[in-house]
Amino acid sequence: MARIIGGLGTTHVPSIGNAIAKGLQKDPYWRPFFSGFDYVHGWLAREKPDVAVVFYNDHGLNFFLDKLPTFAIGAAKEYRNEDEGWGLPVSKSAAGIPELSWHIIEKLVGDEFDVTMCQDMLVDHAVTIPMALMWPGPAAWPVKIVPIAINTVQHPLPSLARCLRLGRSVGRAIESYDADLKVLIVGTGGLSHQLDGERAGFINREFDTLCLDKLTVDPTALTQYSIVDFVEQAGAQGVEFLNWMAMRGALTGRTQELHRNYHIPISNTAAATVVLENRPLPQRKAA
Ligand code: DHB
Ligand code: FE
16 A cells, blocks of 8 residues: 655745756855755655655646636646746656546545546646755656645635645545555645735744644644634735645644754745654554
8 A cells, every 4th residue: 555654845935946046055045945955855865755745836827817726636647847937947847647646536526525637737836846855956856746736826715624634635545545655745835925915025933833833743723723814824825834734634644743944034935844754553453
C-alpha cells in the first residue's frame, strides 16, 4: 500500500523564482529564506518520496474568475507551466501519475467531495516554486505529482474545516492505493500577506505563529475561524493557509513538527517552511 511519509508547507512567492534564476540564494535578503530549505533537502534525500500530492491555489493561469472550481484535481500525464506575467522564466513541467489521481478522485467523490477533474491542467507558481525549492537544479524533478487546487481567490471560499476534511479524505485514499509508493503531501502559499487594497503589505507574526503551532498538534482548533476572521487576521491572501489545512488533514498518523523556518518578509509575504513527520498509528489488534 502507498505510505504517506509526511507533509511540507511552504510559501510560493513568485519572486523566489527570480532569485533562483539569478542565483541569489546566498544574498543577504534571500539567505534567511533559502537556508530554511537545507533541512528539507536532507530530509527528502533520506525519505525519497515517489509522489508529491500538492495542495495549492491557482492564480489565474489555469482557472480564471469566469470559471473557478472550489476543488480541482489533476489527472494528467504531465503538467506544464506557462508565462504568468511575473517576469519568471517558464518552469519545466512536472510528471503526473494519472492512475493515482483517478483513485483519489473515486474516493473523494465517494466521500461527497465533488471535485472538478482535470485531464489537462496548467500549473502556476504555486506548484512550480515549491518544486524548485524542494529539488533545486536543472534535472527533472524526481517525483510524480497529483496537483489539487483549492479556491482561495474568489469568495465564497471553502471553510478551514472543509479543507481539513478534504485532506483527510485524500490521506485515506492514498493509504488505500495498492502500490508500493512513498507519498509526500505539500501545502503551498501563505502565511500572512495582503497584496492589494488599503492593507497591502499587512503581515501578522503573532497569528502566523499561532497557526503553525496549532497546525501540528490541534488543527481542529483553527476551524473556529471563519474565512472573514481569517482574512482579518492573516490578510486577503493569507487565506492560502487553506492549502496547509488540507496538507495537514492528509497526515493520517502521528504528526510531529521536524522543522520550521519563519522569515519576514519575502516580497509582501511572511515566508514559512515547515516539515511535518507522519508516523503510522499502531495497528489495532483484531478482536
Ligand atoms: C506574492 C505572494 C503570493 O502568494 C503570490 O501568489 C504572489 C505574490 C508576494 O508576496 O509578492
Ligand atoms: Fe499566492
